[in-house]
Structure formats: structure tokens, C-alpha cells
Amino acid sequence: MDLSRFPRRRYTPFATPLEPLPRLSAALAATCPGGRGPELWVKRDDMLGLFPGGNKTRKLEFLVADALARGADTLVTCGAPQSNHCRITLAAAVKEGLHCRFVIEERVAGSYDEQASGNHFMFRLLGVEAITVVPGGSDMAAAMQRVVEELAAQGRTGYVIPGGGSNALGGLGYAACAQELQQQWFEMGVSFDRVVVGSGSSGTHGGLLAGFLGNRIGVPIVGVGVSRDPAQQEPLVWKEAQAVADLAGGGFAVPRESVRSVGGYWQPKYSVPNARMVEAVQMAARTEGLLLDPVYTGKVMAGLIGLARAGEFAPDARVLFLHTGGLPSLHAYEDVVLGRAARDLAP
Numbered sequence: 001m002d003l004s005r006f007p008r009r010r011y012t013p014f015a016t017p018l019e020p021l022p023r024l025s026a027a028l029a030a031t032c033p034g035g036r037g038p039e040l041w042v043k044r045d046d047m048l049g050l051f052p053g054g055n056k057t058r059k060l061e062f063l064v065a066d067a068l069a070r071g072a073d074t075l076v077t078c079g080a081p082q083s084n085h086c087r088i089t090l091a092a093a094v095k096e097g098l099h100c101r102f103v104i105e106e107r108v109a110g111s112y113d114e115q116a117s118g119n120h121f122m123f124r125l126l127g128v129e130a131i132t133v134v135p136g137g138s139d140m141a142a143a144m145q146r147v148v149e150e151l152a153a154q155g156r157t158g159y160v161i162p163g164g165g166s167n168a169l170g171g172l173g174y175a176a177c178a179q180e181l182q183q184q185w186f187e188m189g190v191s192f193d194r195v196v197v198g199s200g201s202s203g204t205h206g207g208l209l210a211g212f213l214g215n216r217i218g219v220p221i222v223g224v225g226v227s228r229d230p231a232q233q234e235p236l237v238w239k240e241a242q243a244v245a246d247l248a249g250g251g252f253a254v255p256r257e258s259v260r261s262v263g264g265y266w267q268p269k270y271s272v273p274n275a276r277m278v279e280a281v282q283m284a285a286r287t288e289g290l291l292l293d294p295v296y297t298g299k300v301m302a303g304l305i306g307l308a309r310a311g312e313f314a315p316d317a318r319v320l321f322l323h324t325g326g327l328p329s330l331h332a333y334e335d336v337v338l339g340r341a342a343r344d345l346a347p
């Protein structure tokens with residue numbers, strides 16, 4: 001796959017680290033059948049640029065380059081009240097001298113709070129120009145189009161970035177990540193049996209899958225759903241992977257069976273904590289000093305832990321966990337991750 005013909009802004013001046021997690025691997029193995037578990041490694045995409053970075057940074061490298069090429073002066077995007085994607089898009093806008101507006105979807109009724117900490121605090125600090133709050137289930141594309149029309153009436157040019165930055169162009173960021181991983185594995189002389197990644201708006205999972213297939217990397221990817229079970233999530237990922245492959249000129253069909261996700265770890269609802277997430281966040285923090293977030297990576301690591309305990313990985317398997325970031329929202333859930341709200345949590 002040759003991605004060099006796509007305009008790209010660079011927000012991370014290095015390949016994110018690939019690190020072994022020996023103490024977390026040992027702690028996990030102790031809770032697996034026969035006391036044996038996989039050898040865990042982490043890809044530190046929580047260290048991407050546009051501090052504090054995360055997976056959206058890779059997508060925005062291509063999306064913002066396109067916005068600039070089209071003469072936009074304002075980025076318009078959408079997300080949940082504690083959206084990492086909105087915060088990172090805003091950081092990119094600031095860095096490029098653009099304005100930025102959000103449409104925030106109140107997916108959990110009453111969850112939007114003007115005084116909230118975490119990402120919401122950063123929206124204010126980084127200087128978002130305007131926030132429109134709409135009820136859960138609203139047509140977000142239409143709401144963003146209205147913002148673009150308001151801007152046009154003032155002689156301005158808005159550029160719409162879909163939720164999570166997950167269209168074909170944004171997904172190229174994770175096709176590029178596949179190439180980065182391939183190079184790193186080769187240089188470090190390490191190979192993997194499985195990659196575990198969060199699967200939400202699907203640009204990360206789908207883009208990475210397109211990149212693996214397009215570069216003939218045979219390592220299977222498992223997506224842990226953060227808002228949907230496989231029957232709803234896998235068709236989304238399949239569509240995204242195919243769109244990325246088509247845009248990149250891959251000339252291949254993404255096999256349906258290459259798309260695999262697991263469910264059961266995001267419940268009771270997107271962004272609402274559960275006990276297995278708390279266990280995963282505490283385990284990673286206390287064995288490796290590795291911080292995970294409550295909405296995404298904590299639930300994804302809970303999925304990895306659950307799969308390991310269910311015997312999904314061979315005992316000597318090397319498994320790579322893609323850390324997609326999200327740390328600012330940790331501060332919006334401090335009591336929960338410290339276990340102070342344990343009695344009120346779903347399993």
C-alpha cells in the first residue's frame with residue numbers, strides 16, 4: 001500500500017513505542033487456567049502528538065491535511081460529552097490556526113455538564129468556538145451540516161469531520177500505523193500472534209485491518225466493542241476496512257471472516273463503568289504504571305483479560321494491546337476507578 005500520495009500533516013515526530021508488559025503478563029497468568037497466560041505487549045498510541053494524544057491523532061493527520069487543501073477555516077466535528085476525538089480535533093485546529101466547533105450528543109441523558117472536568121475542561125481551555133448540544137439519537141451529520149451553513153452565511157468555510165474521524169480518509173491513519181508496526185516488528189525482531197484493539201466508530205479497527213491485509217501482515221486482529229456487540233459492530237468495521245482499502249488503491253476485497261470483534265465488555269452502556277473495567281484499570285496501573293481510561297482502553301483491556309481467562313490465546317502466544325489513549329476522561333471517573341463506587345457497578 002502506497003500512502004505517500006495522500007496529503008498528510010505530521011503531529012507525532014516518532015514511531016510510538018512498542019513495549020513488553022512482563023509484570024501485567026505474570027499477574028494475568030496467575031488468574032488463567034493452569035497459571036499460564038499470554039505474553040502481553042503494548043503499542044503506546046496514548047503517546048501520539050497533539051498532547052495528550054490518542055488514536056484520533058493518526059486519523060487527523062490525513063483529515064486536517066484535506067481540510068487545509070480545501071481552504072477550510074473551521075473544523076466541525078461531533079462526539080459524546082467526554083469525547084477524546086473532539087478534544088484532539090480541537091488541539092489540531094489550534095495548532096493549524098483554525099477555529100473549531102462541536103456538536104455534542106448527550107447519549108446518556110443529562111450527562112452534559114458545563115462544569116465537567118476531563119476532556120470537557122480541555123474543550124474550554126483549548127478555546128472551542130461553539131458547542132451545540134443535541135439529544136441522544138439525533139442525526140449528527142445533519143446537525144453538523146447546519147453548523148457549516150451558519151458559518152457559510154458569515155462567509156466562512158467549515159470542514160466536517162465525522163464522529164471519531166472514521167471515514168475512509170481518517171482510516172488511512174491506521175493503515176499507516178500497520179506499516180509503522182510492520183517496520184518496528186522487523187527492527188526489533190519480534191513477532192505477534194494477535195493484536196487486540198478497541199472498536200468504536202471503527203476507523204481504528206477497520207483502518208488497521210485494511211493496512212494488515214494491504215501489506216500482507218497475517219496477524220489476526222480482535223476488536224473489543226466499546227458500544228456494540230459483534231452483530232452490529234462487525235458490519236461497520238467491514239465497511240470501514242473496505243472503504244480504506246478502496247481509497248488506498250488496495251484493489252482487494254476485505255474477507256468478511258477477517259473482521260472479528262467481541263462483545264460483552266462495554267455493558268451496561270457506552271461510557272458507563274463496569275466492575276471488569278475497574279479491575280483492568282487497577283491491574284495495569286499497579287503492575288506496569290500503565291494508565292488506561294474508563295470509557296475505552298479499560299474496557300478493551302478487560303476484554304483481553306476475559307479472553308485470556310477463557311483460554312482464547314495459546315499459553316505461549318504473544319499478544320499486542322493497542323493503547324488508543326483517552327486518559328483525560330480518567331479524571332472524570334476518579335471515584336469509580338479507585339473502587340469507591342464498587343457496590344453500584346454492573347459486573
Ligand SMILES: *Cc1c(COP(=O)(O)O)cnc(C)c1O
Pocket residue numbers: 054055056084085164166198199200201202203204205293296297324325326327
Ligand atoms: C475513539 C477512541 C477509541 C475507538 O476508536 P474508533 O476508531 O472510534 O473505533 C478507542 N480508544 C479511545 C481512547 C478513543 O478515544
